[in-house]
Amino acid sequence: MNAHQAEDYLLDLELFGMRFGLDRMHRLMTTLGMPQRRFASIHVVGTNGKSSTVRMIAAILERQGIRTGSYTSPHLRSFAERIEVENRPVADDDFAAAVERAAHAARLVDHTLEEGDRVTQFEALTAAAYHELARQRVEVAVIEAGLGGRYDATNVIPSKVQVLTSVALDHTRWLGPTLADIAAEKLAVVPAHGHLVTGPLPPEADALADEVVVARGALRTRPRAEGEARPRLGGALQARNFSLAVAASEAFLGGLDSSAVTQAAEEIEIPGRVQVVGSDPLVIHDGAHNPAGAAALAETLPQLVGGRPLTAVVAILDDKDAVGVLGPLLPISRHVVFTRCLNPRSLPPATLASLAGKLGASSVDVALDPHKAMARARALAGRDGAVLVTGSLHLISDLVRGRDAARASRL
Numbered sequence: 001m002n003a004h005q006a007e008d009y010l011l012d013l014e015l016f017g018m019r020f021g022l023d024r025m026h027r028l029m030t031t032l033g034m035p036q037r038r039f040a041s042i043h044v045v046g047t048n049g050k051s052s053t054v055r056m057i058a059a060i061l062e063r064q065g066i067r068t069g070s071y072t073s074p075h076l077r078s079f080a081e082r083i084e085v086e087n088r089p090v091a092d093d094d095f096a097a098a099v100e101r102a103a104h105a106a107r108l109v110d111h112t113l114e115e116g117d118r119v120t121q122f123e124a125l126t127a128a129a130y131h132e133l134a135r136q137r138v139e140v141a142v143i144e145a146g147l148g149g150r151y152d153a154t155n156v157i158p159s160k161v162q163v164l165t166s167v168a169l170d171h172t173r174w175l176g177p178t179l180a181d182i183a184a185e186k187l188a189v190v191p192a193h194g195h196l197v198t199g200p201l202p203p204e205a206d207a208l209a210d211e212v213v214v215a216r217g218a219l220r221t222r223p224r225a226e227g228e229a230r231p232r233l234g235g236a237l238q239a240r241n242f243s244l245a246v247a248a249s250e251a252f253l254g255g256l257d258s259s260a261v262t263q264a265a266e267e268i269e270i271p272g273r274v275q276v277v278g279s280d281p282l283v284i285h286d287g288a289h290n291p292a293g294a295a296a297l298a299e300t301l302p303q304l305v306g307g308r309p310l311t312a313v314v315a316i317l318d319d320k321d322a323v324g325v326l327g328p329l330l331p332i333s334r335h336v337v338f339t340r341c342l343n344p345r346s347l348p349p350a351t352l353a354s355l356a357g358k359l360g361a362s363s364v365d366v367a368l369d370p371h372k373a374m375a376r377a378r379a380l381a382g383r384d385g386a387v388l389v390t391g392s393l394h395l396i397s398d399l400v401r402g403r404d405a406a407r408a409s410r411l
Contacts, residue, residue: 003080003092006099010079013121020151020174024109024119028127029156031105035134039069041157042142042252045149045186046165048293049199049241052270053165054144055087056231056245057252059268061140062087063260064253069138071129071154073122073146076272076397083129085136094132102128122146126153140252148175150188162190163248164198165241167205168292173319180204187212194218197248199240223247229258229265234274235300242268272396274300281378282308282386285400287393289316291324297390298328308386311335311377314352315370315395317345322355325391330356333388335363335380339373341394370398 001009029036044054051072058070067086075081080095090098105127106119119127126146133141143159145152148171167183175182183205190196190212198209198220213220223243231238242265250256269275274297275285284304288297301310312333316322330336336356338349349366356364365380367373377387389396 001096001100001103003078003096006096007079009099009103010121010125013119013124016118016120018122018147019117019120020148022151022153022156024113024117024123025126025153025156027109027112028102028105028119028123029130031108032101032127032131036130036157038134039138040140040252041159042140042161042163042248043145043154043157043159043189044142044163044165044248045145045152045189046163046199047168047170047182047290048288048296049165049244050144052234052238052241052273053163053245053248054142055270056242056264056268057142057163057248058084059087059264060245060249060256060261061142061252063263064249064257067137067139069133069136069141070143071126071133071141072144074393074397076393076400079125081271082125083132085133085138090132090136094136095128098128098132098135099124101131120153123153130157145186145189147171148182148185150185155189159189159191159194161195161197161248161252163244164196164201164209165244166199166292167201168290169321170290170292178204180208183208190216190218192216192218195221195251197221197223197244197251199223199244219251221247221251229261231265231268234270235303237296237300238270238274272393274304276304278387280383281381284386284388285396286388286390287396288390289320289325289392291321291327294325294390295328298332301332301388305386308384309334309381310386310388311337311381312388312390313337313339313370313373313377313395314391315339315341315349316347316352316391317343317394318347319345320392322347322352323359326352326356326359329388329390330359330361333361335365335377336361337365337367337373337377337380339367339370339395341370341392341398343392343394346392346394370395374399
């Protein structure tokens, strides 16, 4: 395979959707020679903040002189972005070779499964990531769970440290209707004698974390009060994530060089998460797609935007709480341009505009094409204003990939 063929193989697997359960992953790992056991690992789960925290942990550990890899999701331009070594995406040829190995293993595994069952896209990609991280001889890999934790494809690693970033109502169709249900699915990644690091949690999730730690003979660590080292960008939201990353790195190593932490804080940038991508007007990308993420973003934006009038470009998928996402963002936005992303689950912009009107928004535009929506937002904001692109990482992906890019991932 070349990189294009590897992308096509993974995109073709979307036909089979998502399927929970670890049996297929265990078979894949056995077929590939158990690559996930050839490096130490840190497992990051949570409703919001996972990708940022993963990248921050990897940046801190790398600056401690440790060869570090990471696996995150989703991506903005290509699947290869999800696998990084030394804070850089793996080369296209290496990515393609890893996917080819995983595809071969998947074909062998598929023959052992019951009729109608087969390896999914996320399982094949996760298998490719573990194979490549092992081949690259990383000493530690920081792994982001895709959905939940208990039955997520990533949960075949013998992680030394487990990180729970946050718990909020999201993916309730799969994880359960309550915060306690969702927390239980995420805390299932904590093994016997593990080391759990947690961010701020709702009371019911916090109590459950204490129960899990006691039951499994594990340790629990919370971040210390935020110190002097803070990310260069991202305001209070990313400062909280960085504080959690410092605690997780310290739990893994037992101690940290403060200069390495400071260097990581100064240099880290998280694509699509409170990311400043332009000026005149100021343009910010953030993939907040649930109420908790939108509320945290709304809290942080004034620190970045200052007194500039804000215009938001918004698309939201149909399985998300659109009212809950819009609630925190509308009061701080002078104008809102609703659009849709290429993902077929994107809500019609007219539906979002109607919801915004019921919530009290007074200046609302609709543009079916995200690039036209962005042009309209720039015009409304003016050179002295600010534009926020949010509601879905799929929207950000469509904008950064460009009009002529290959088809995008829809999962």
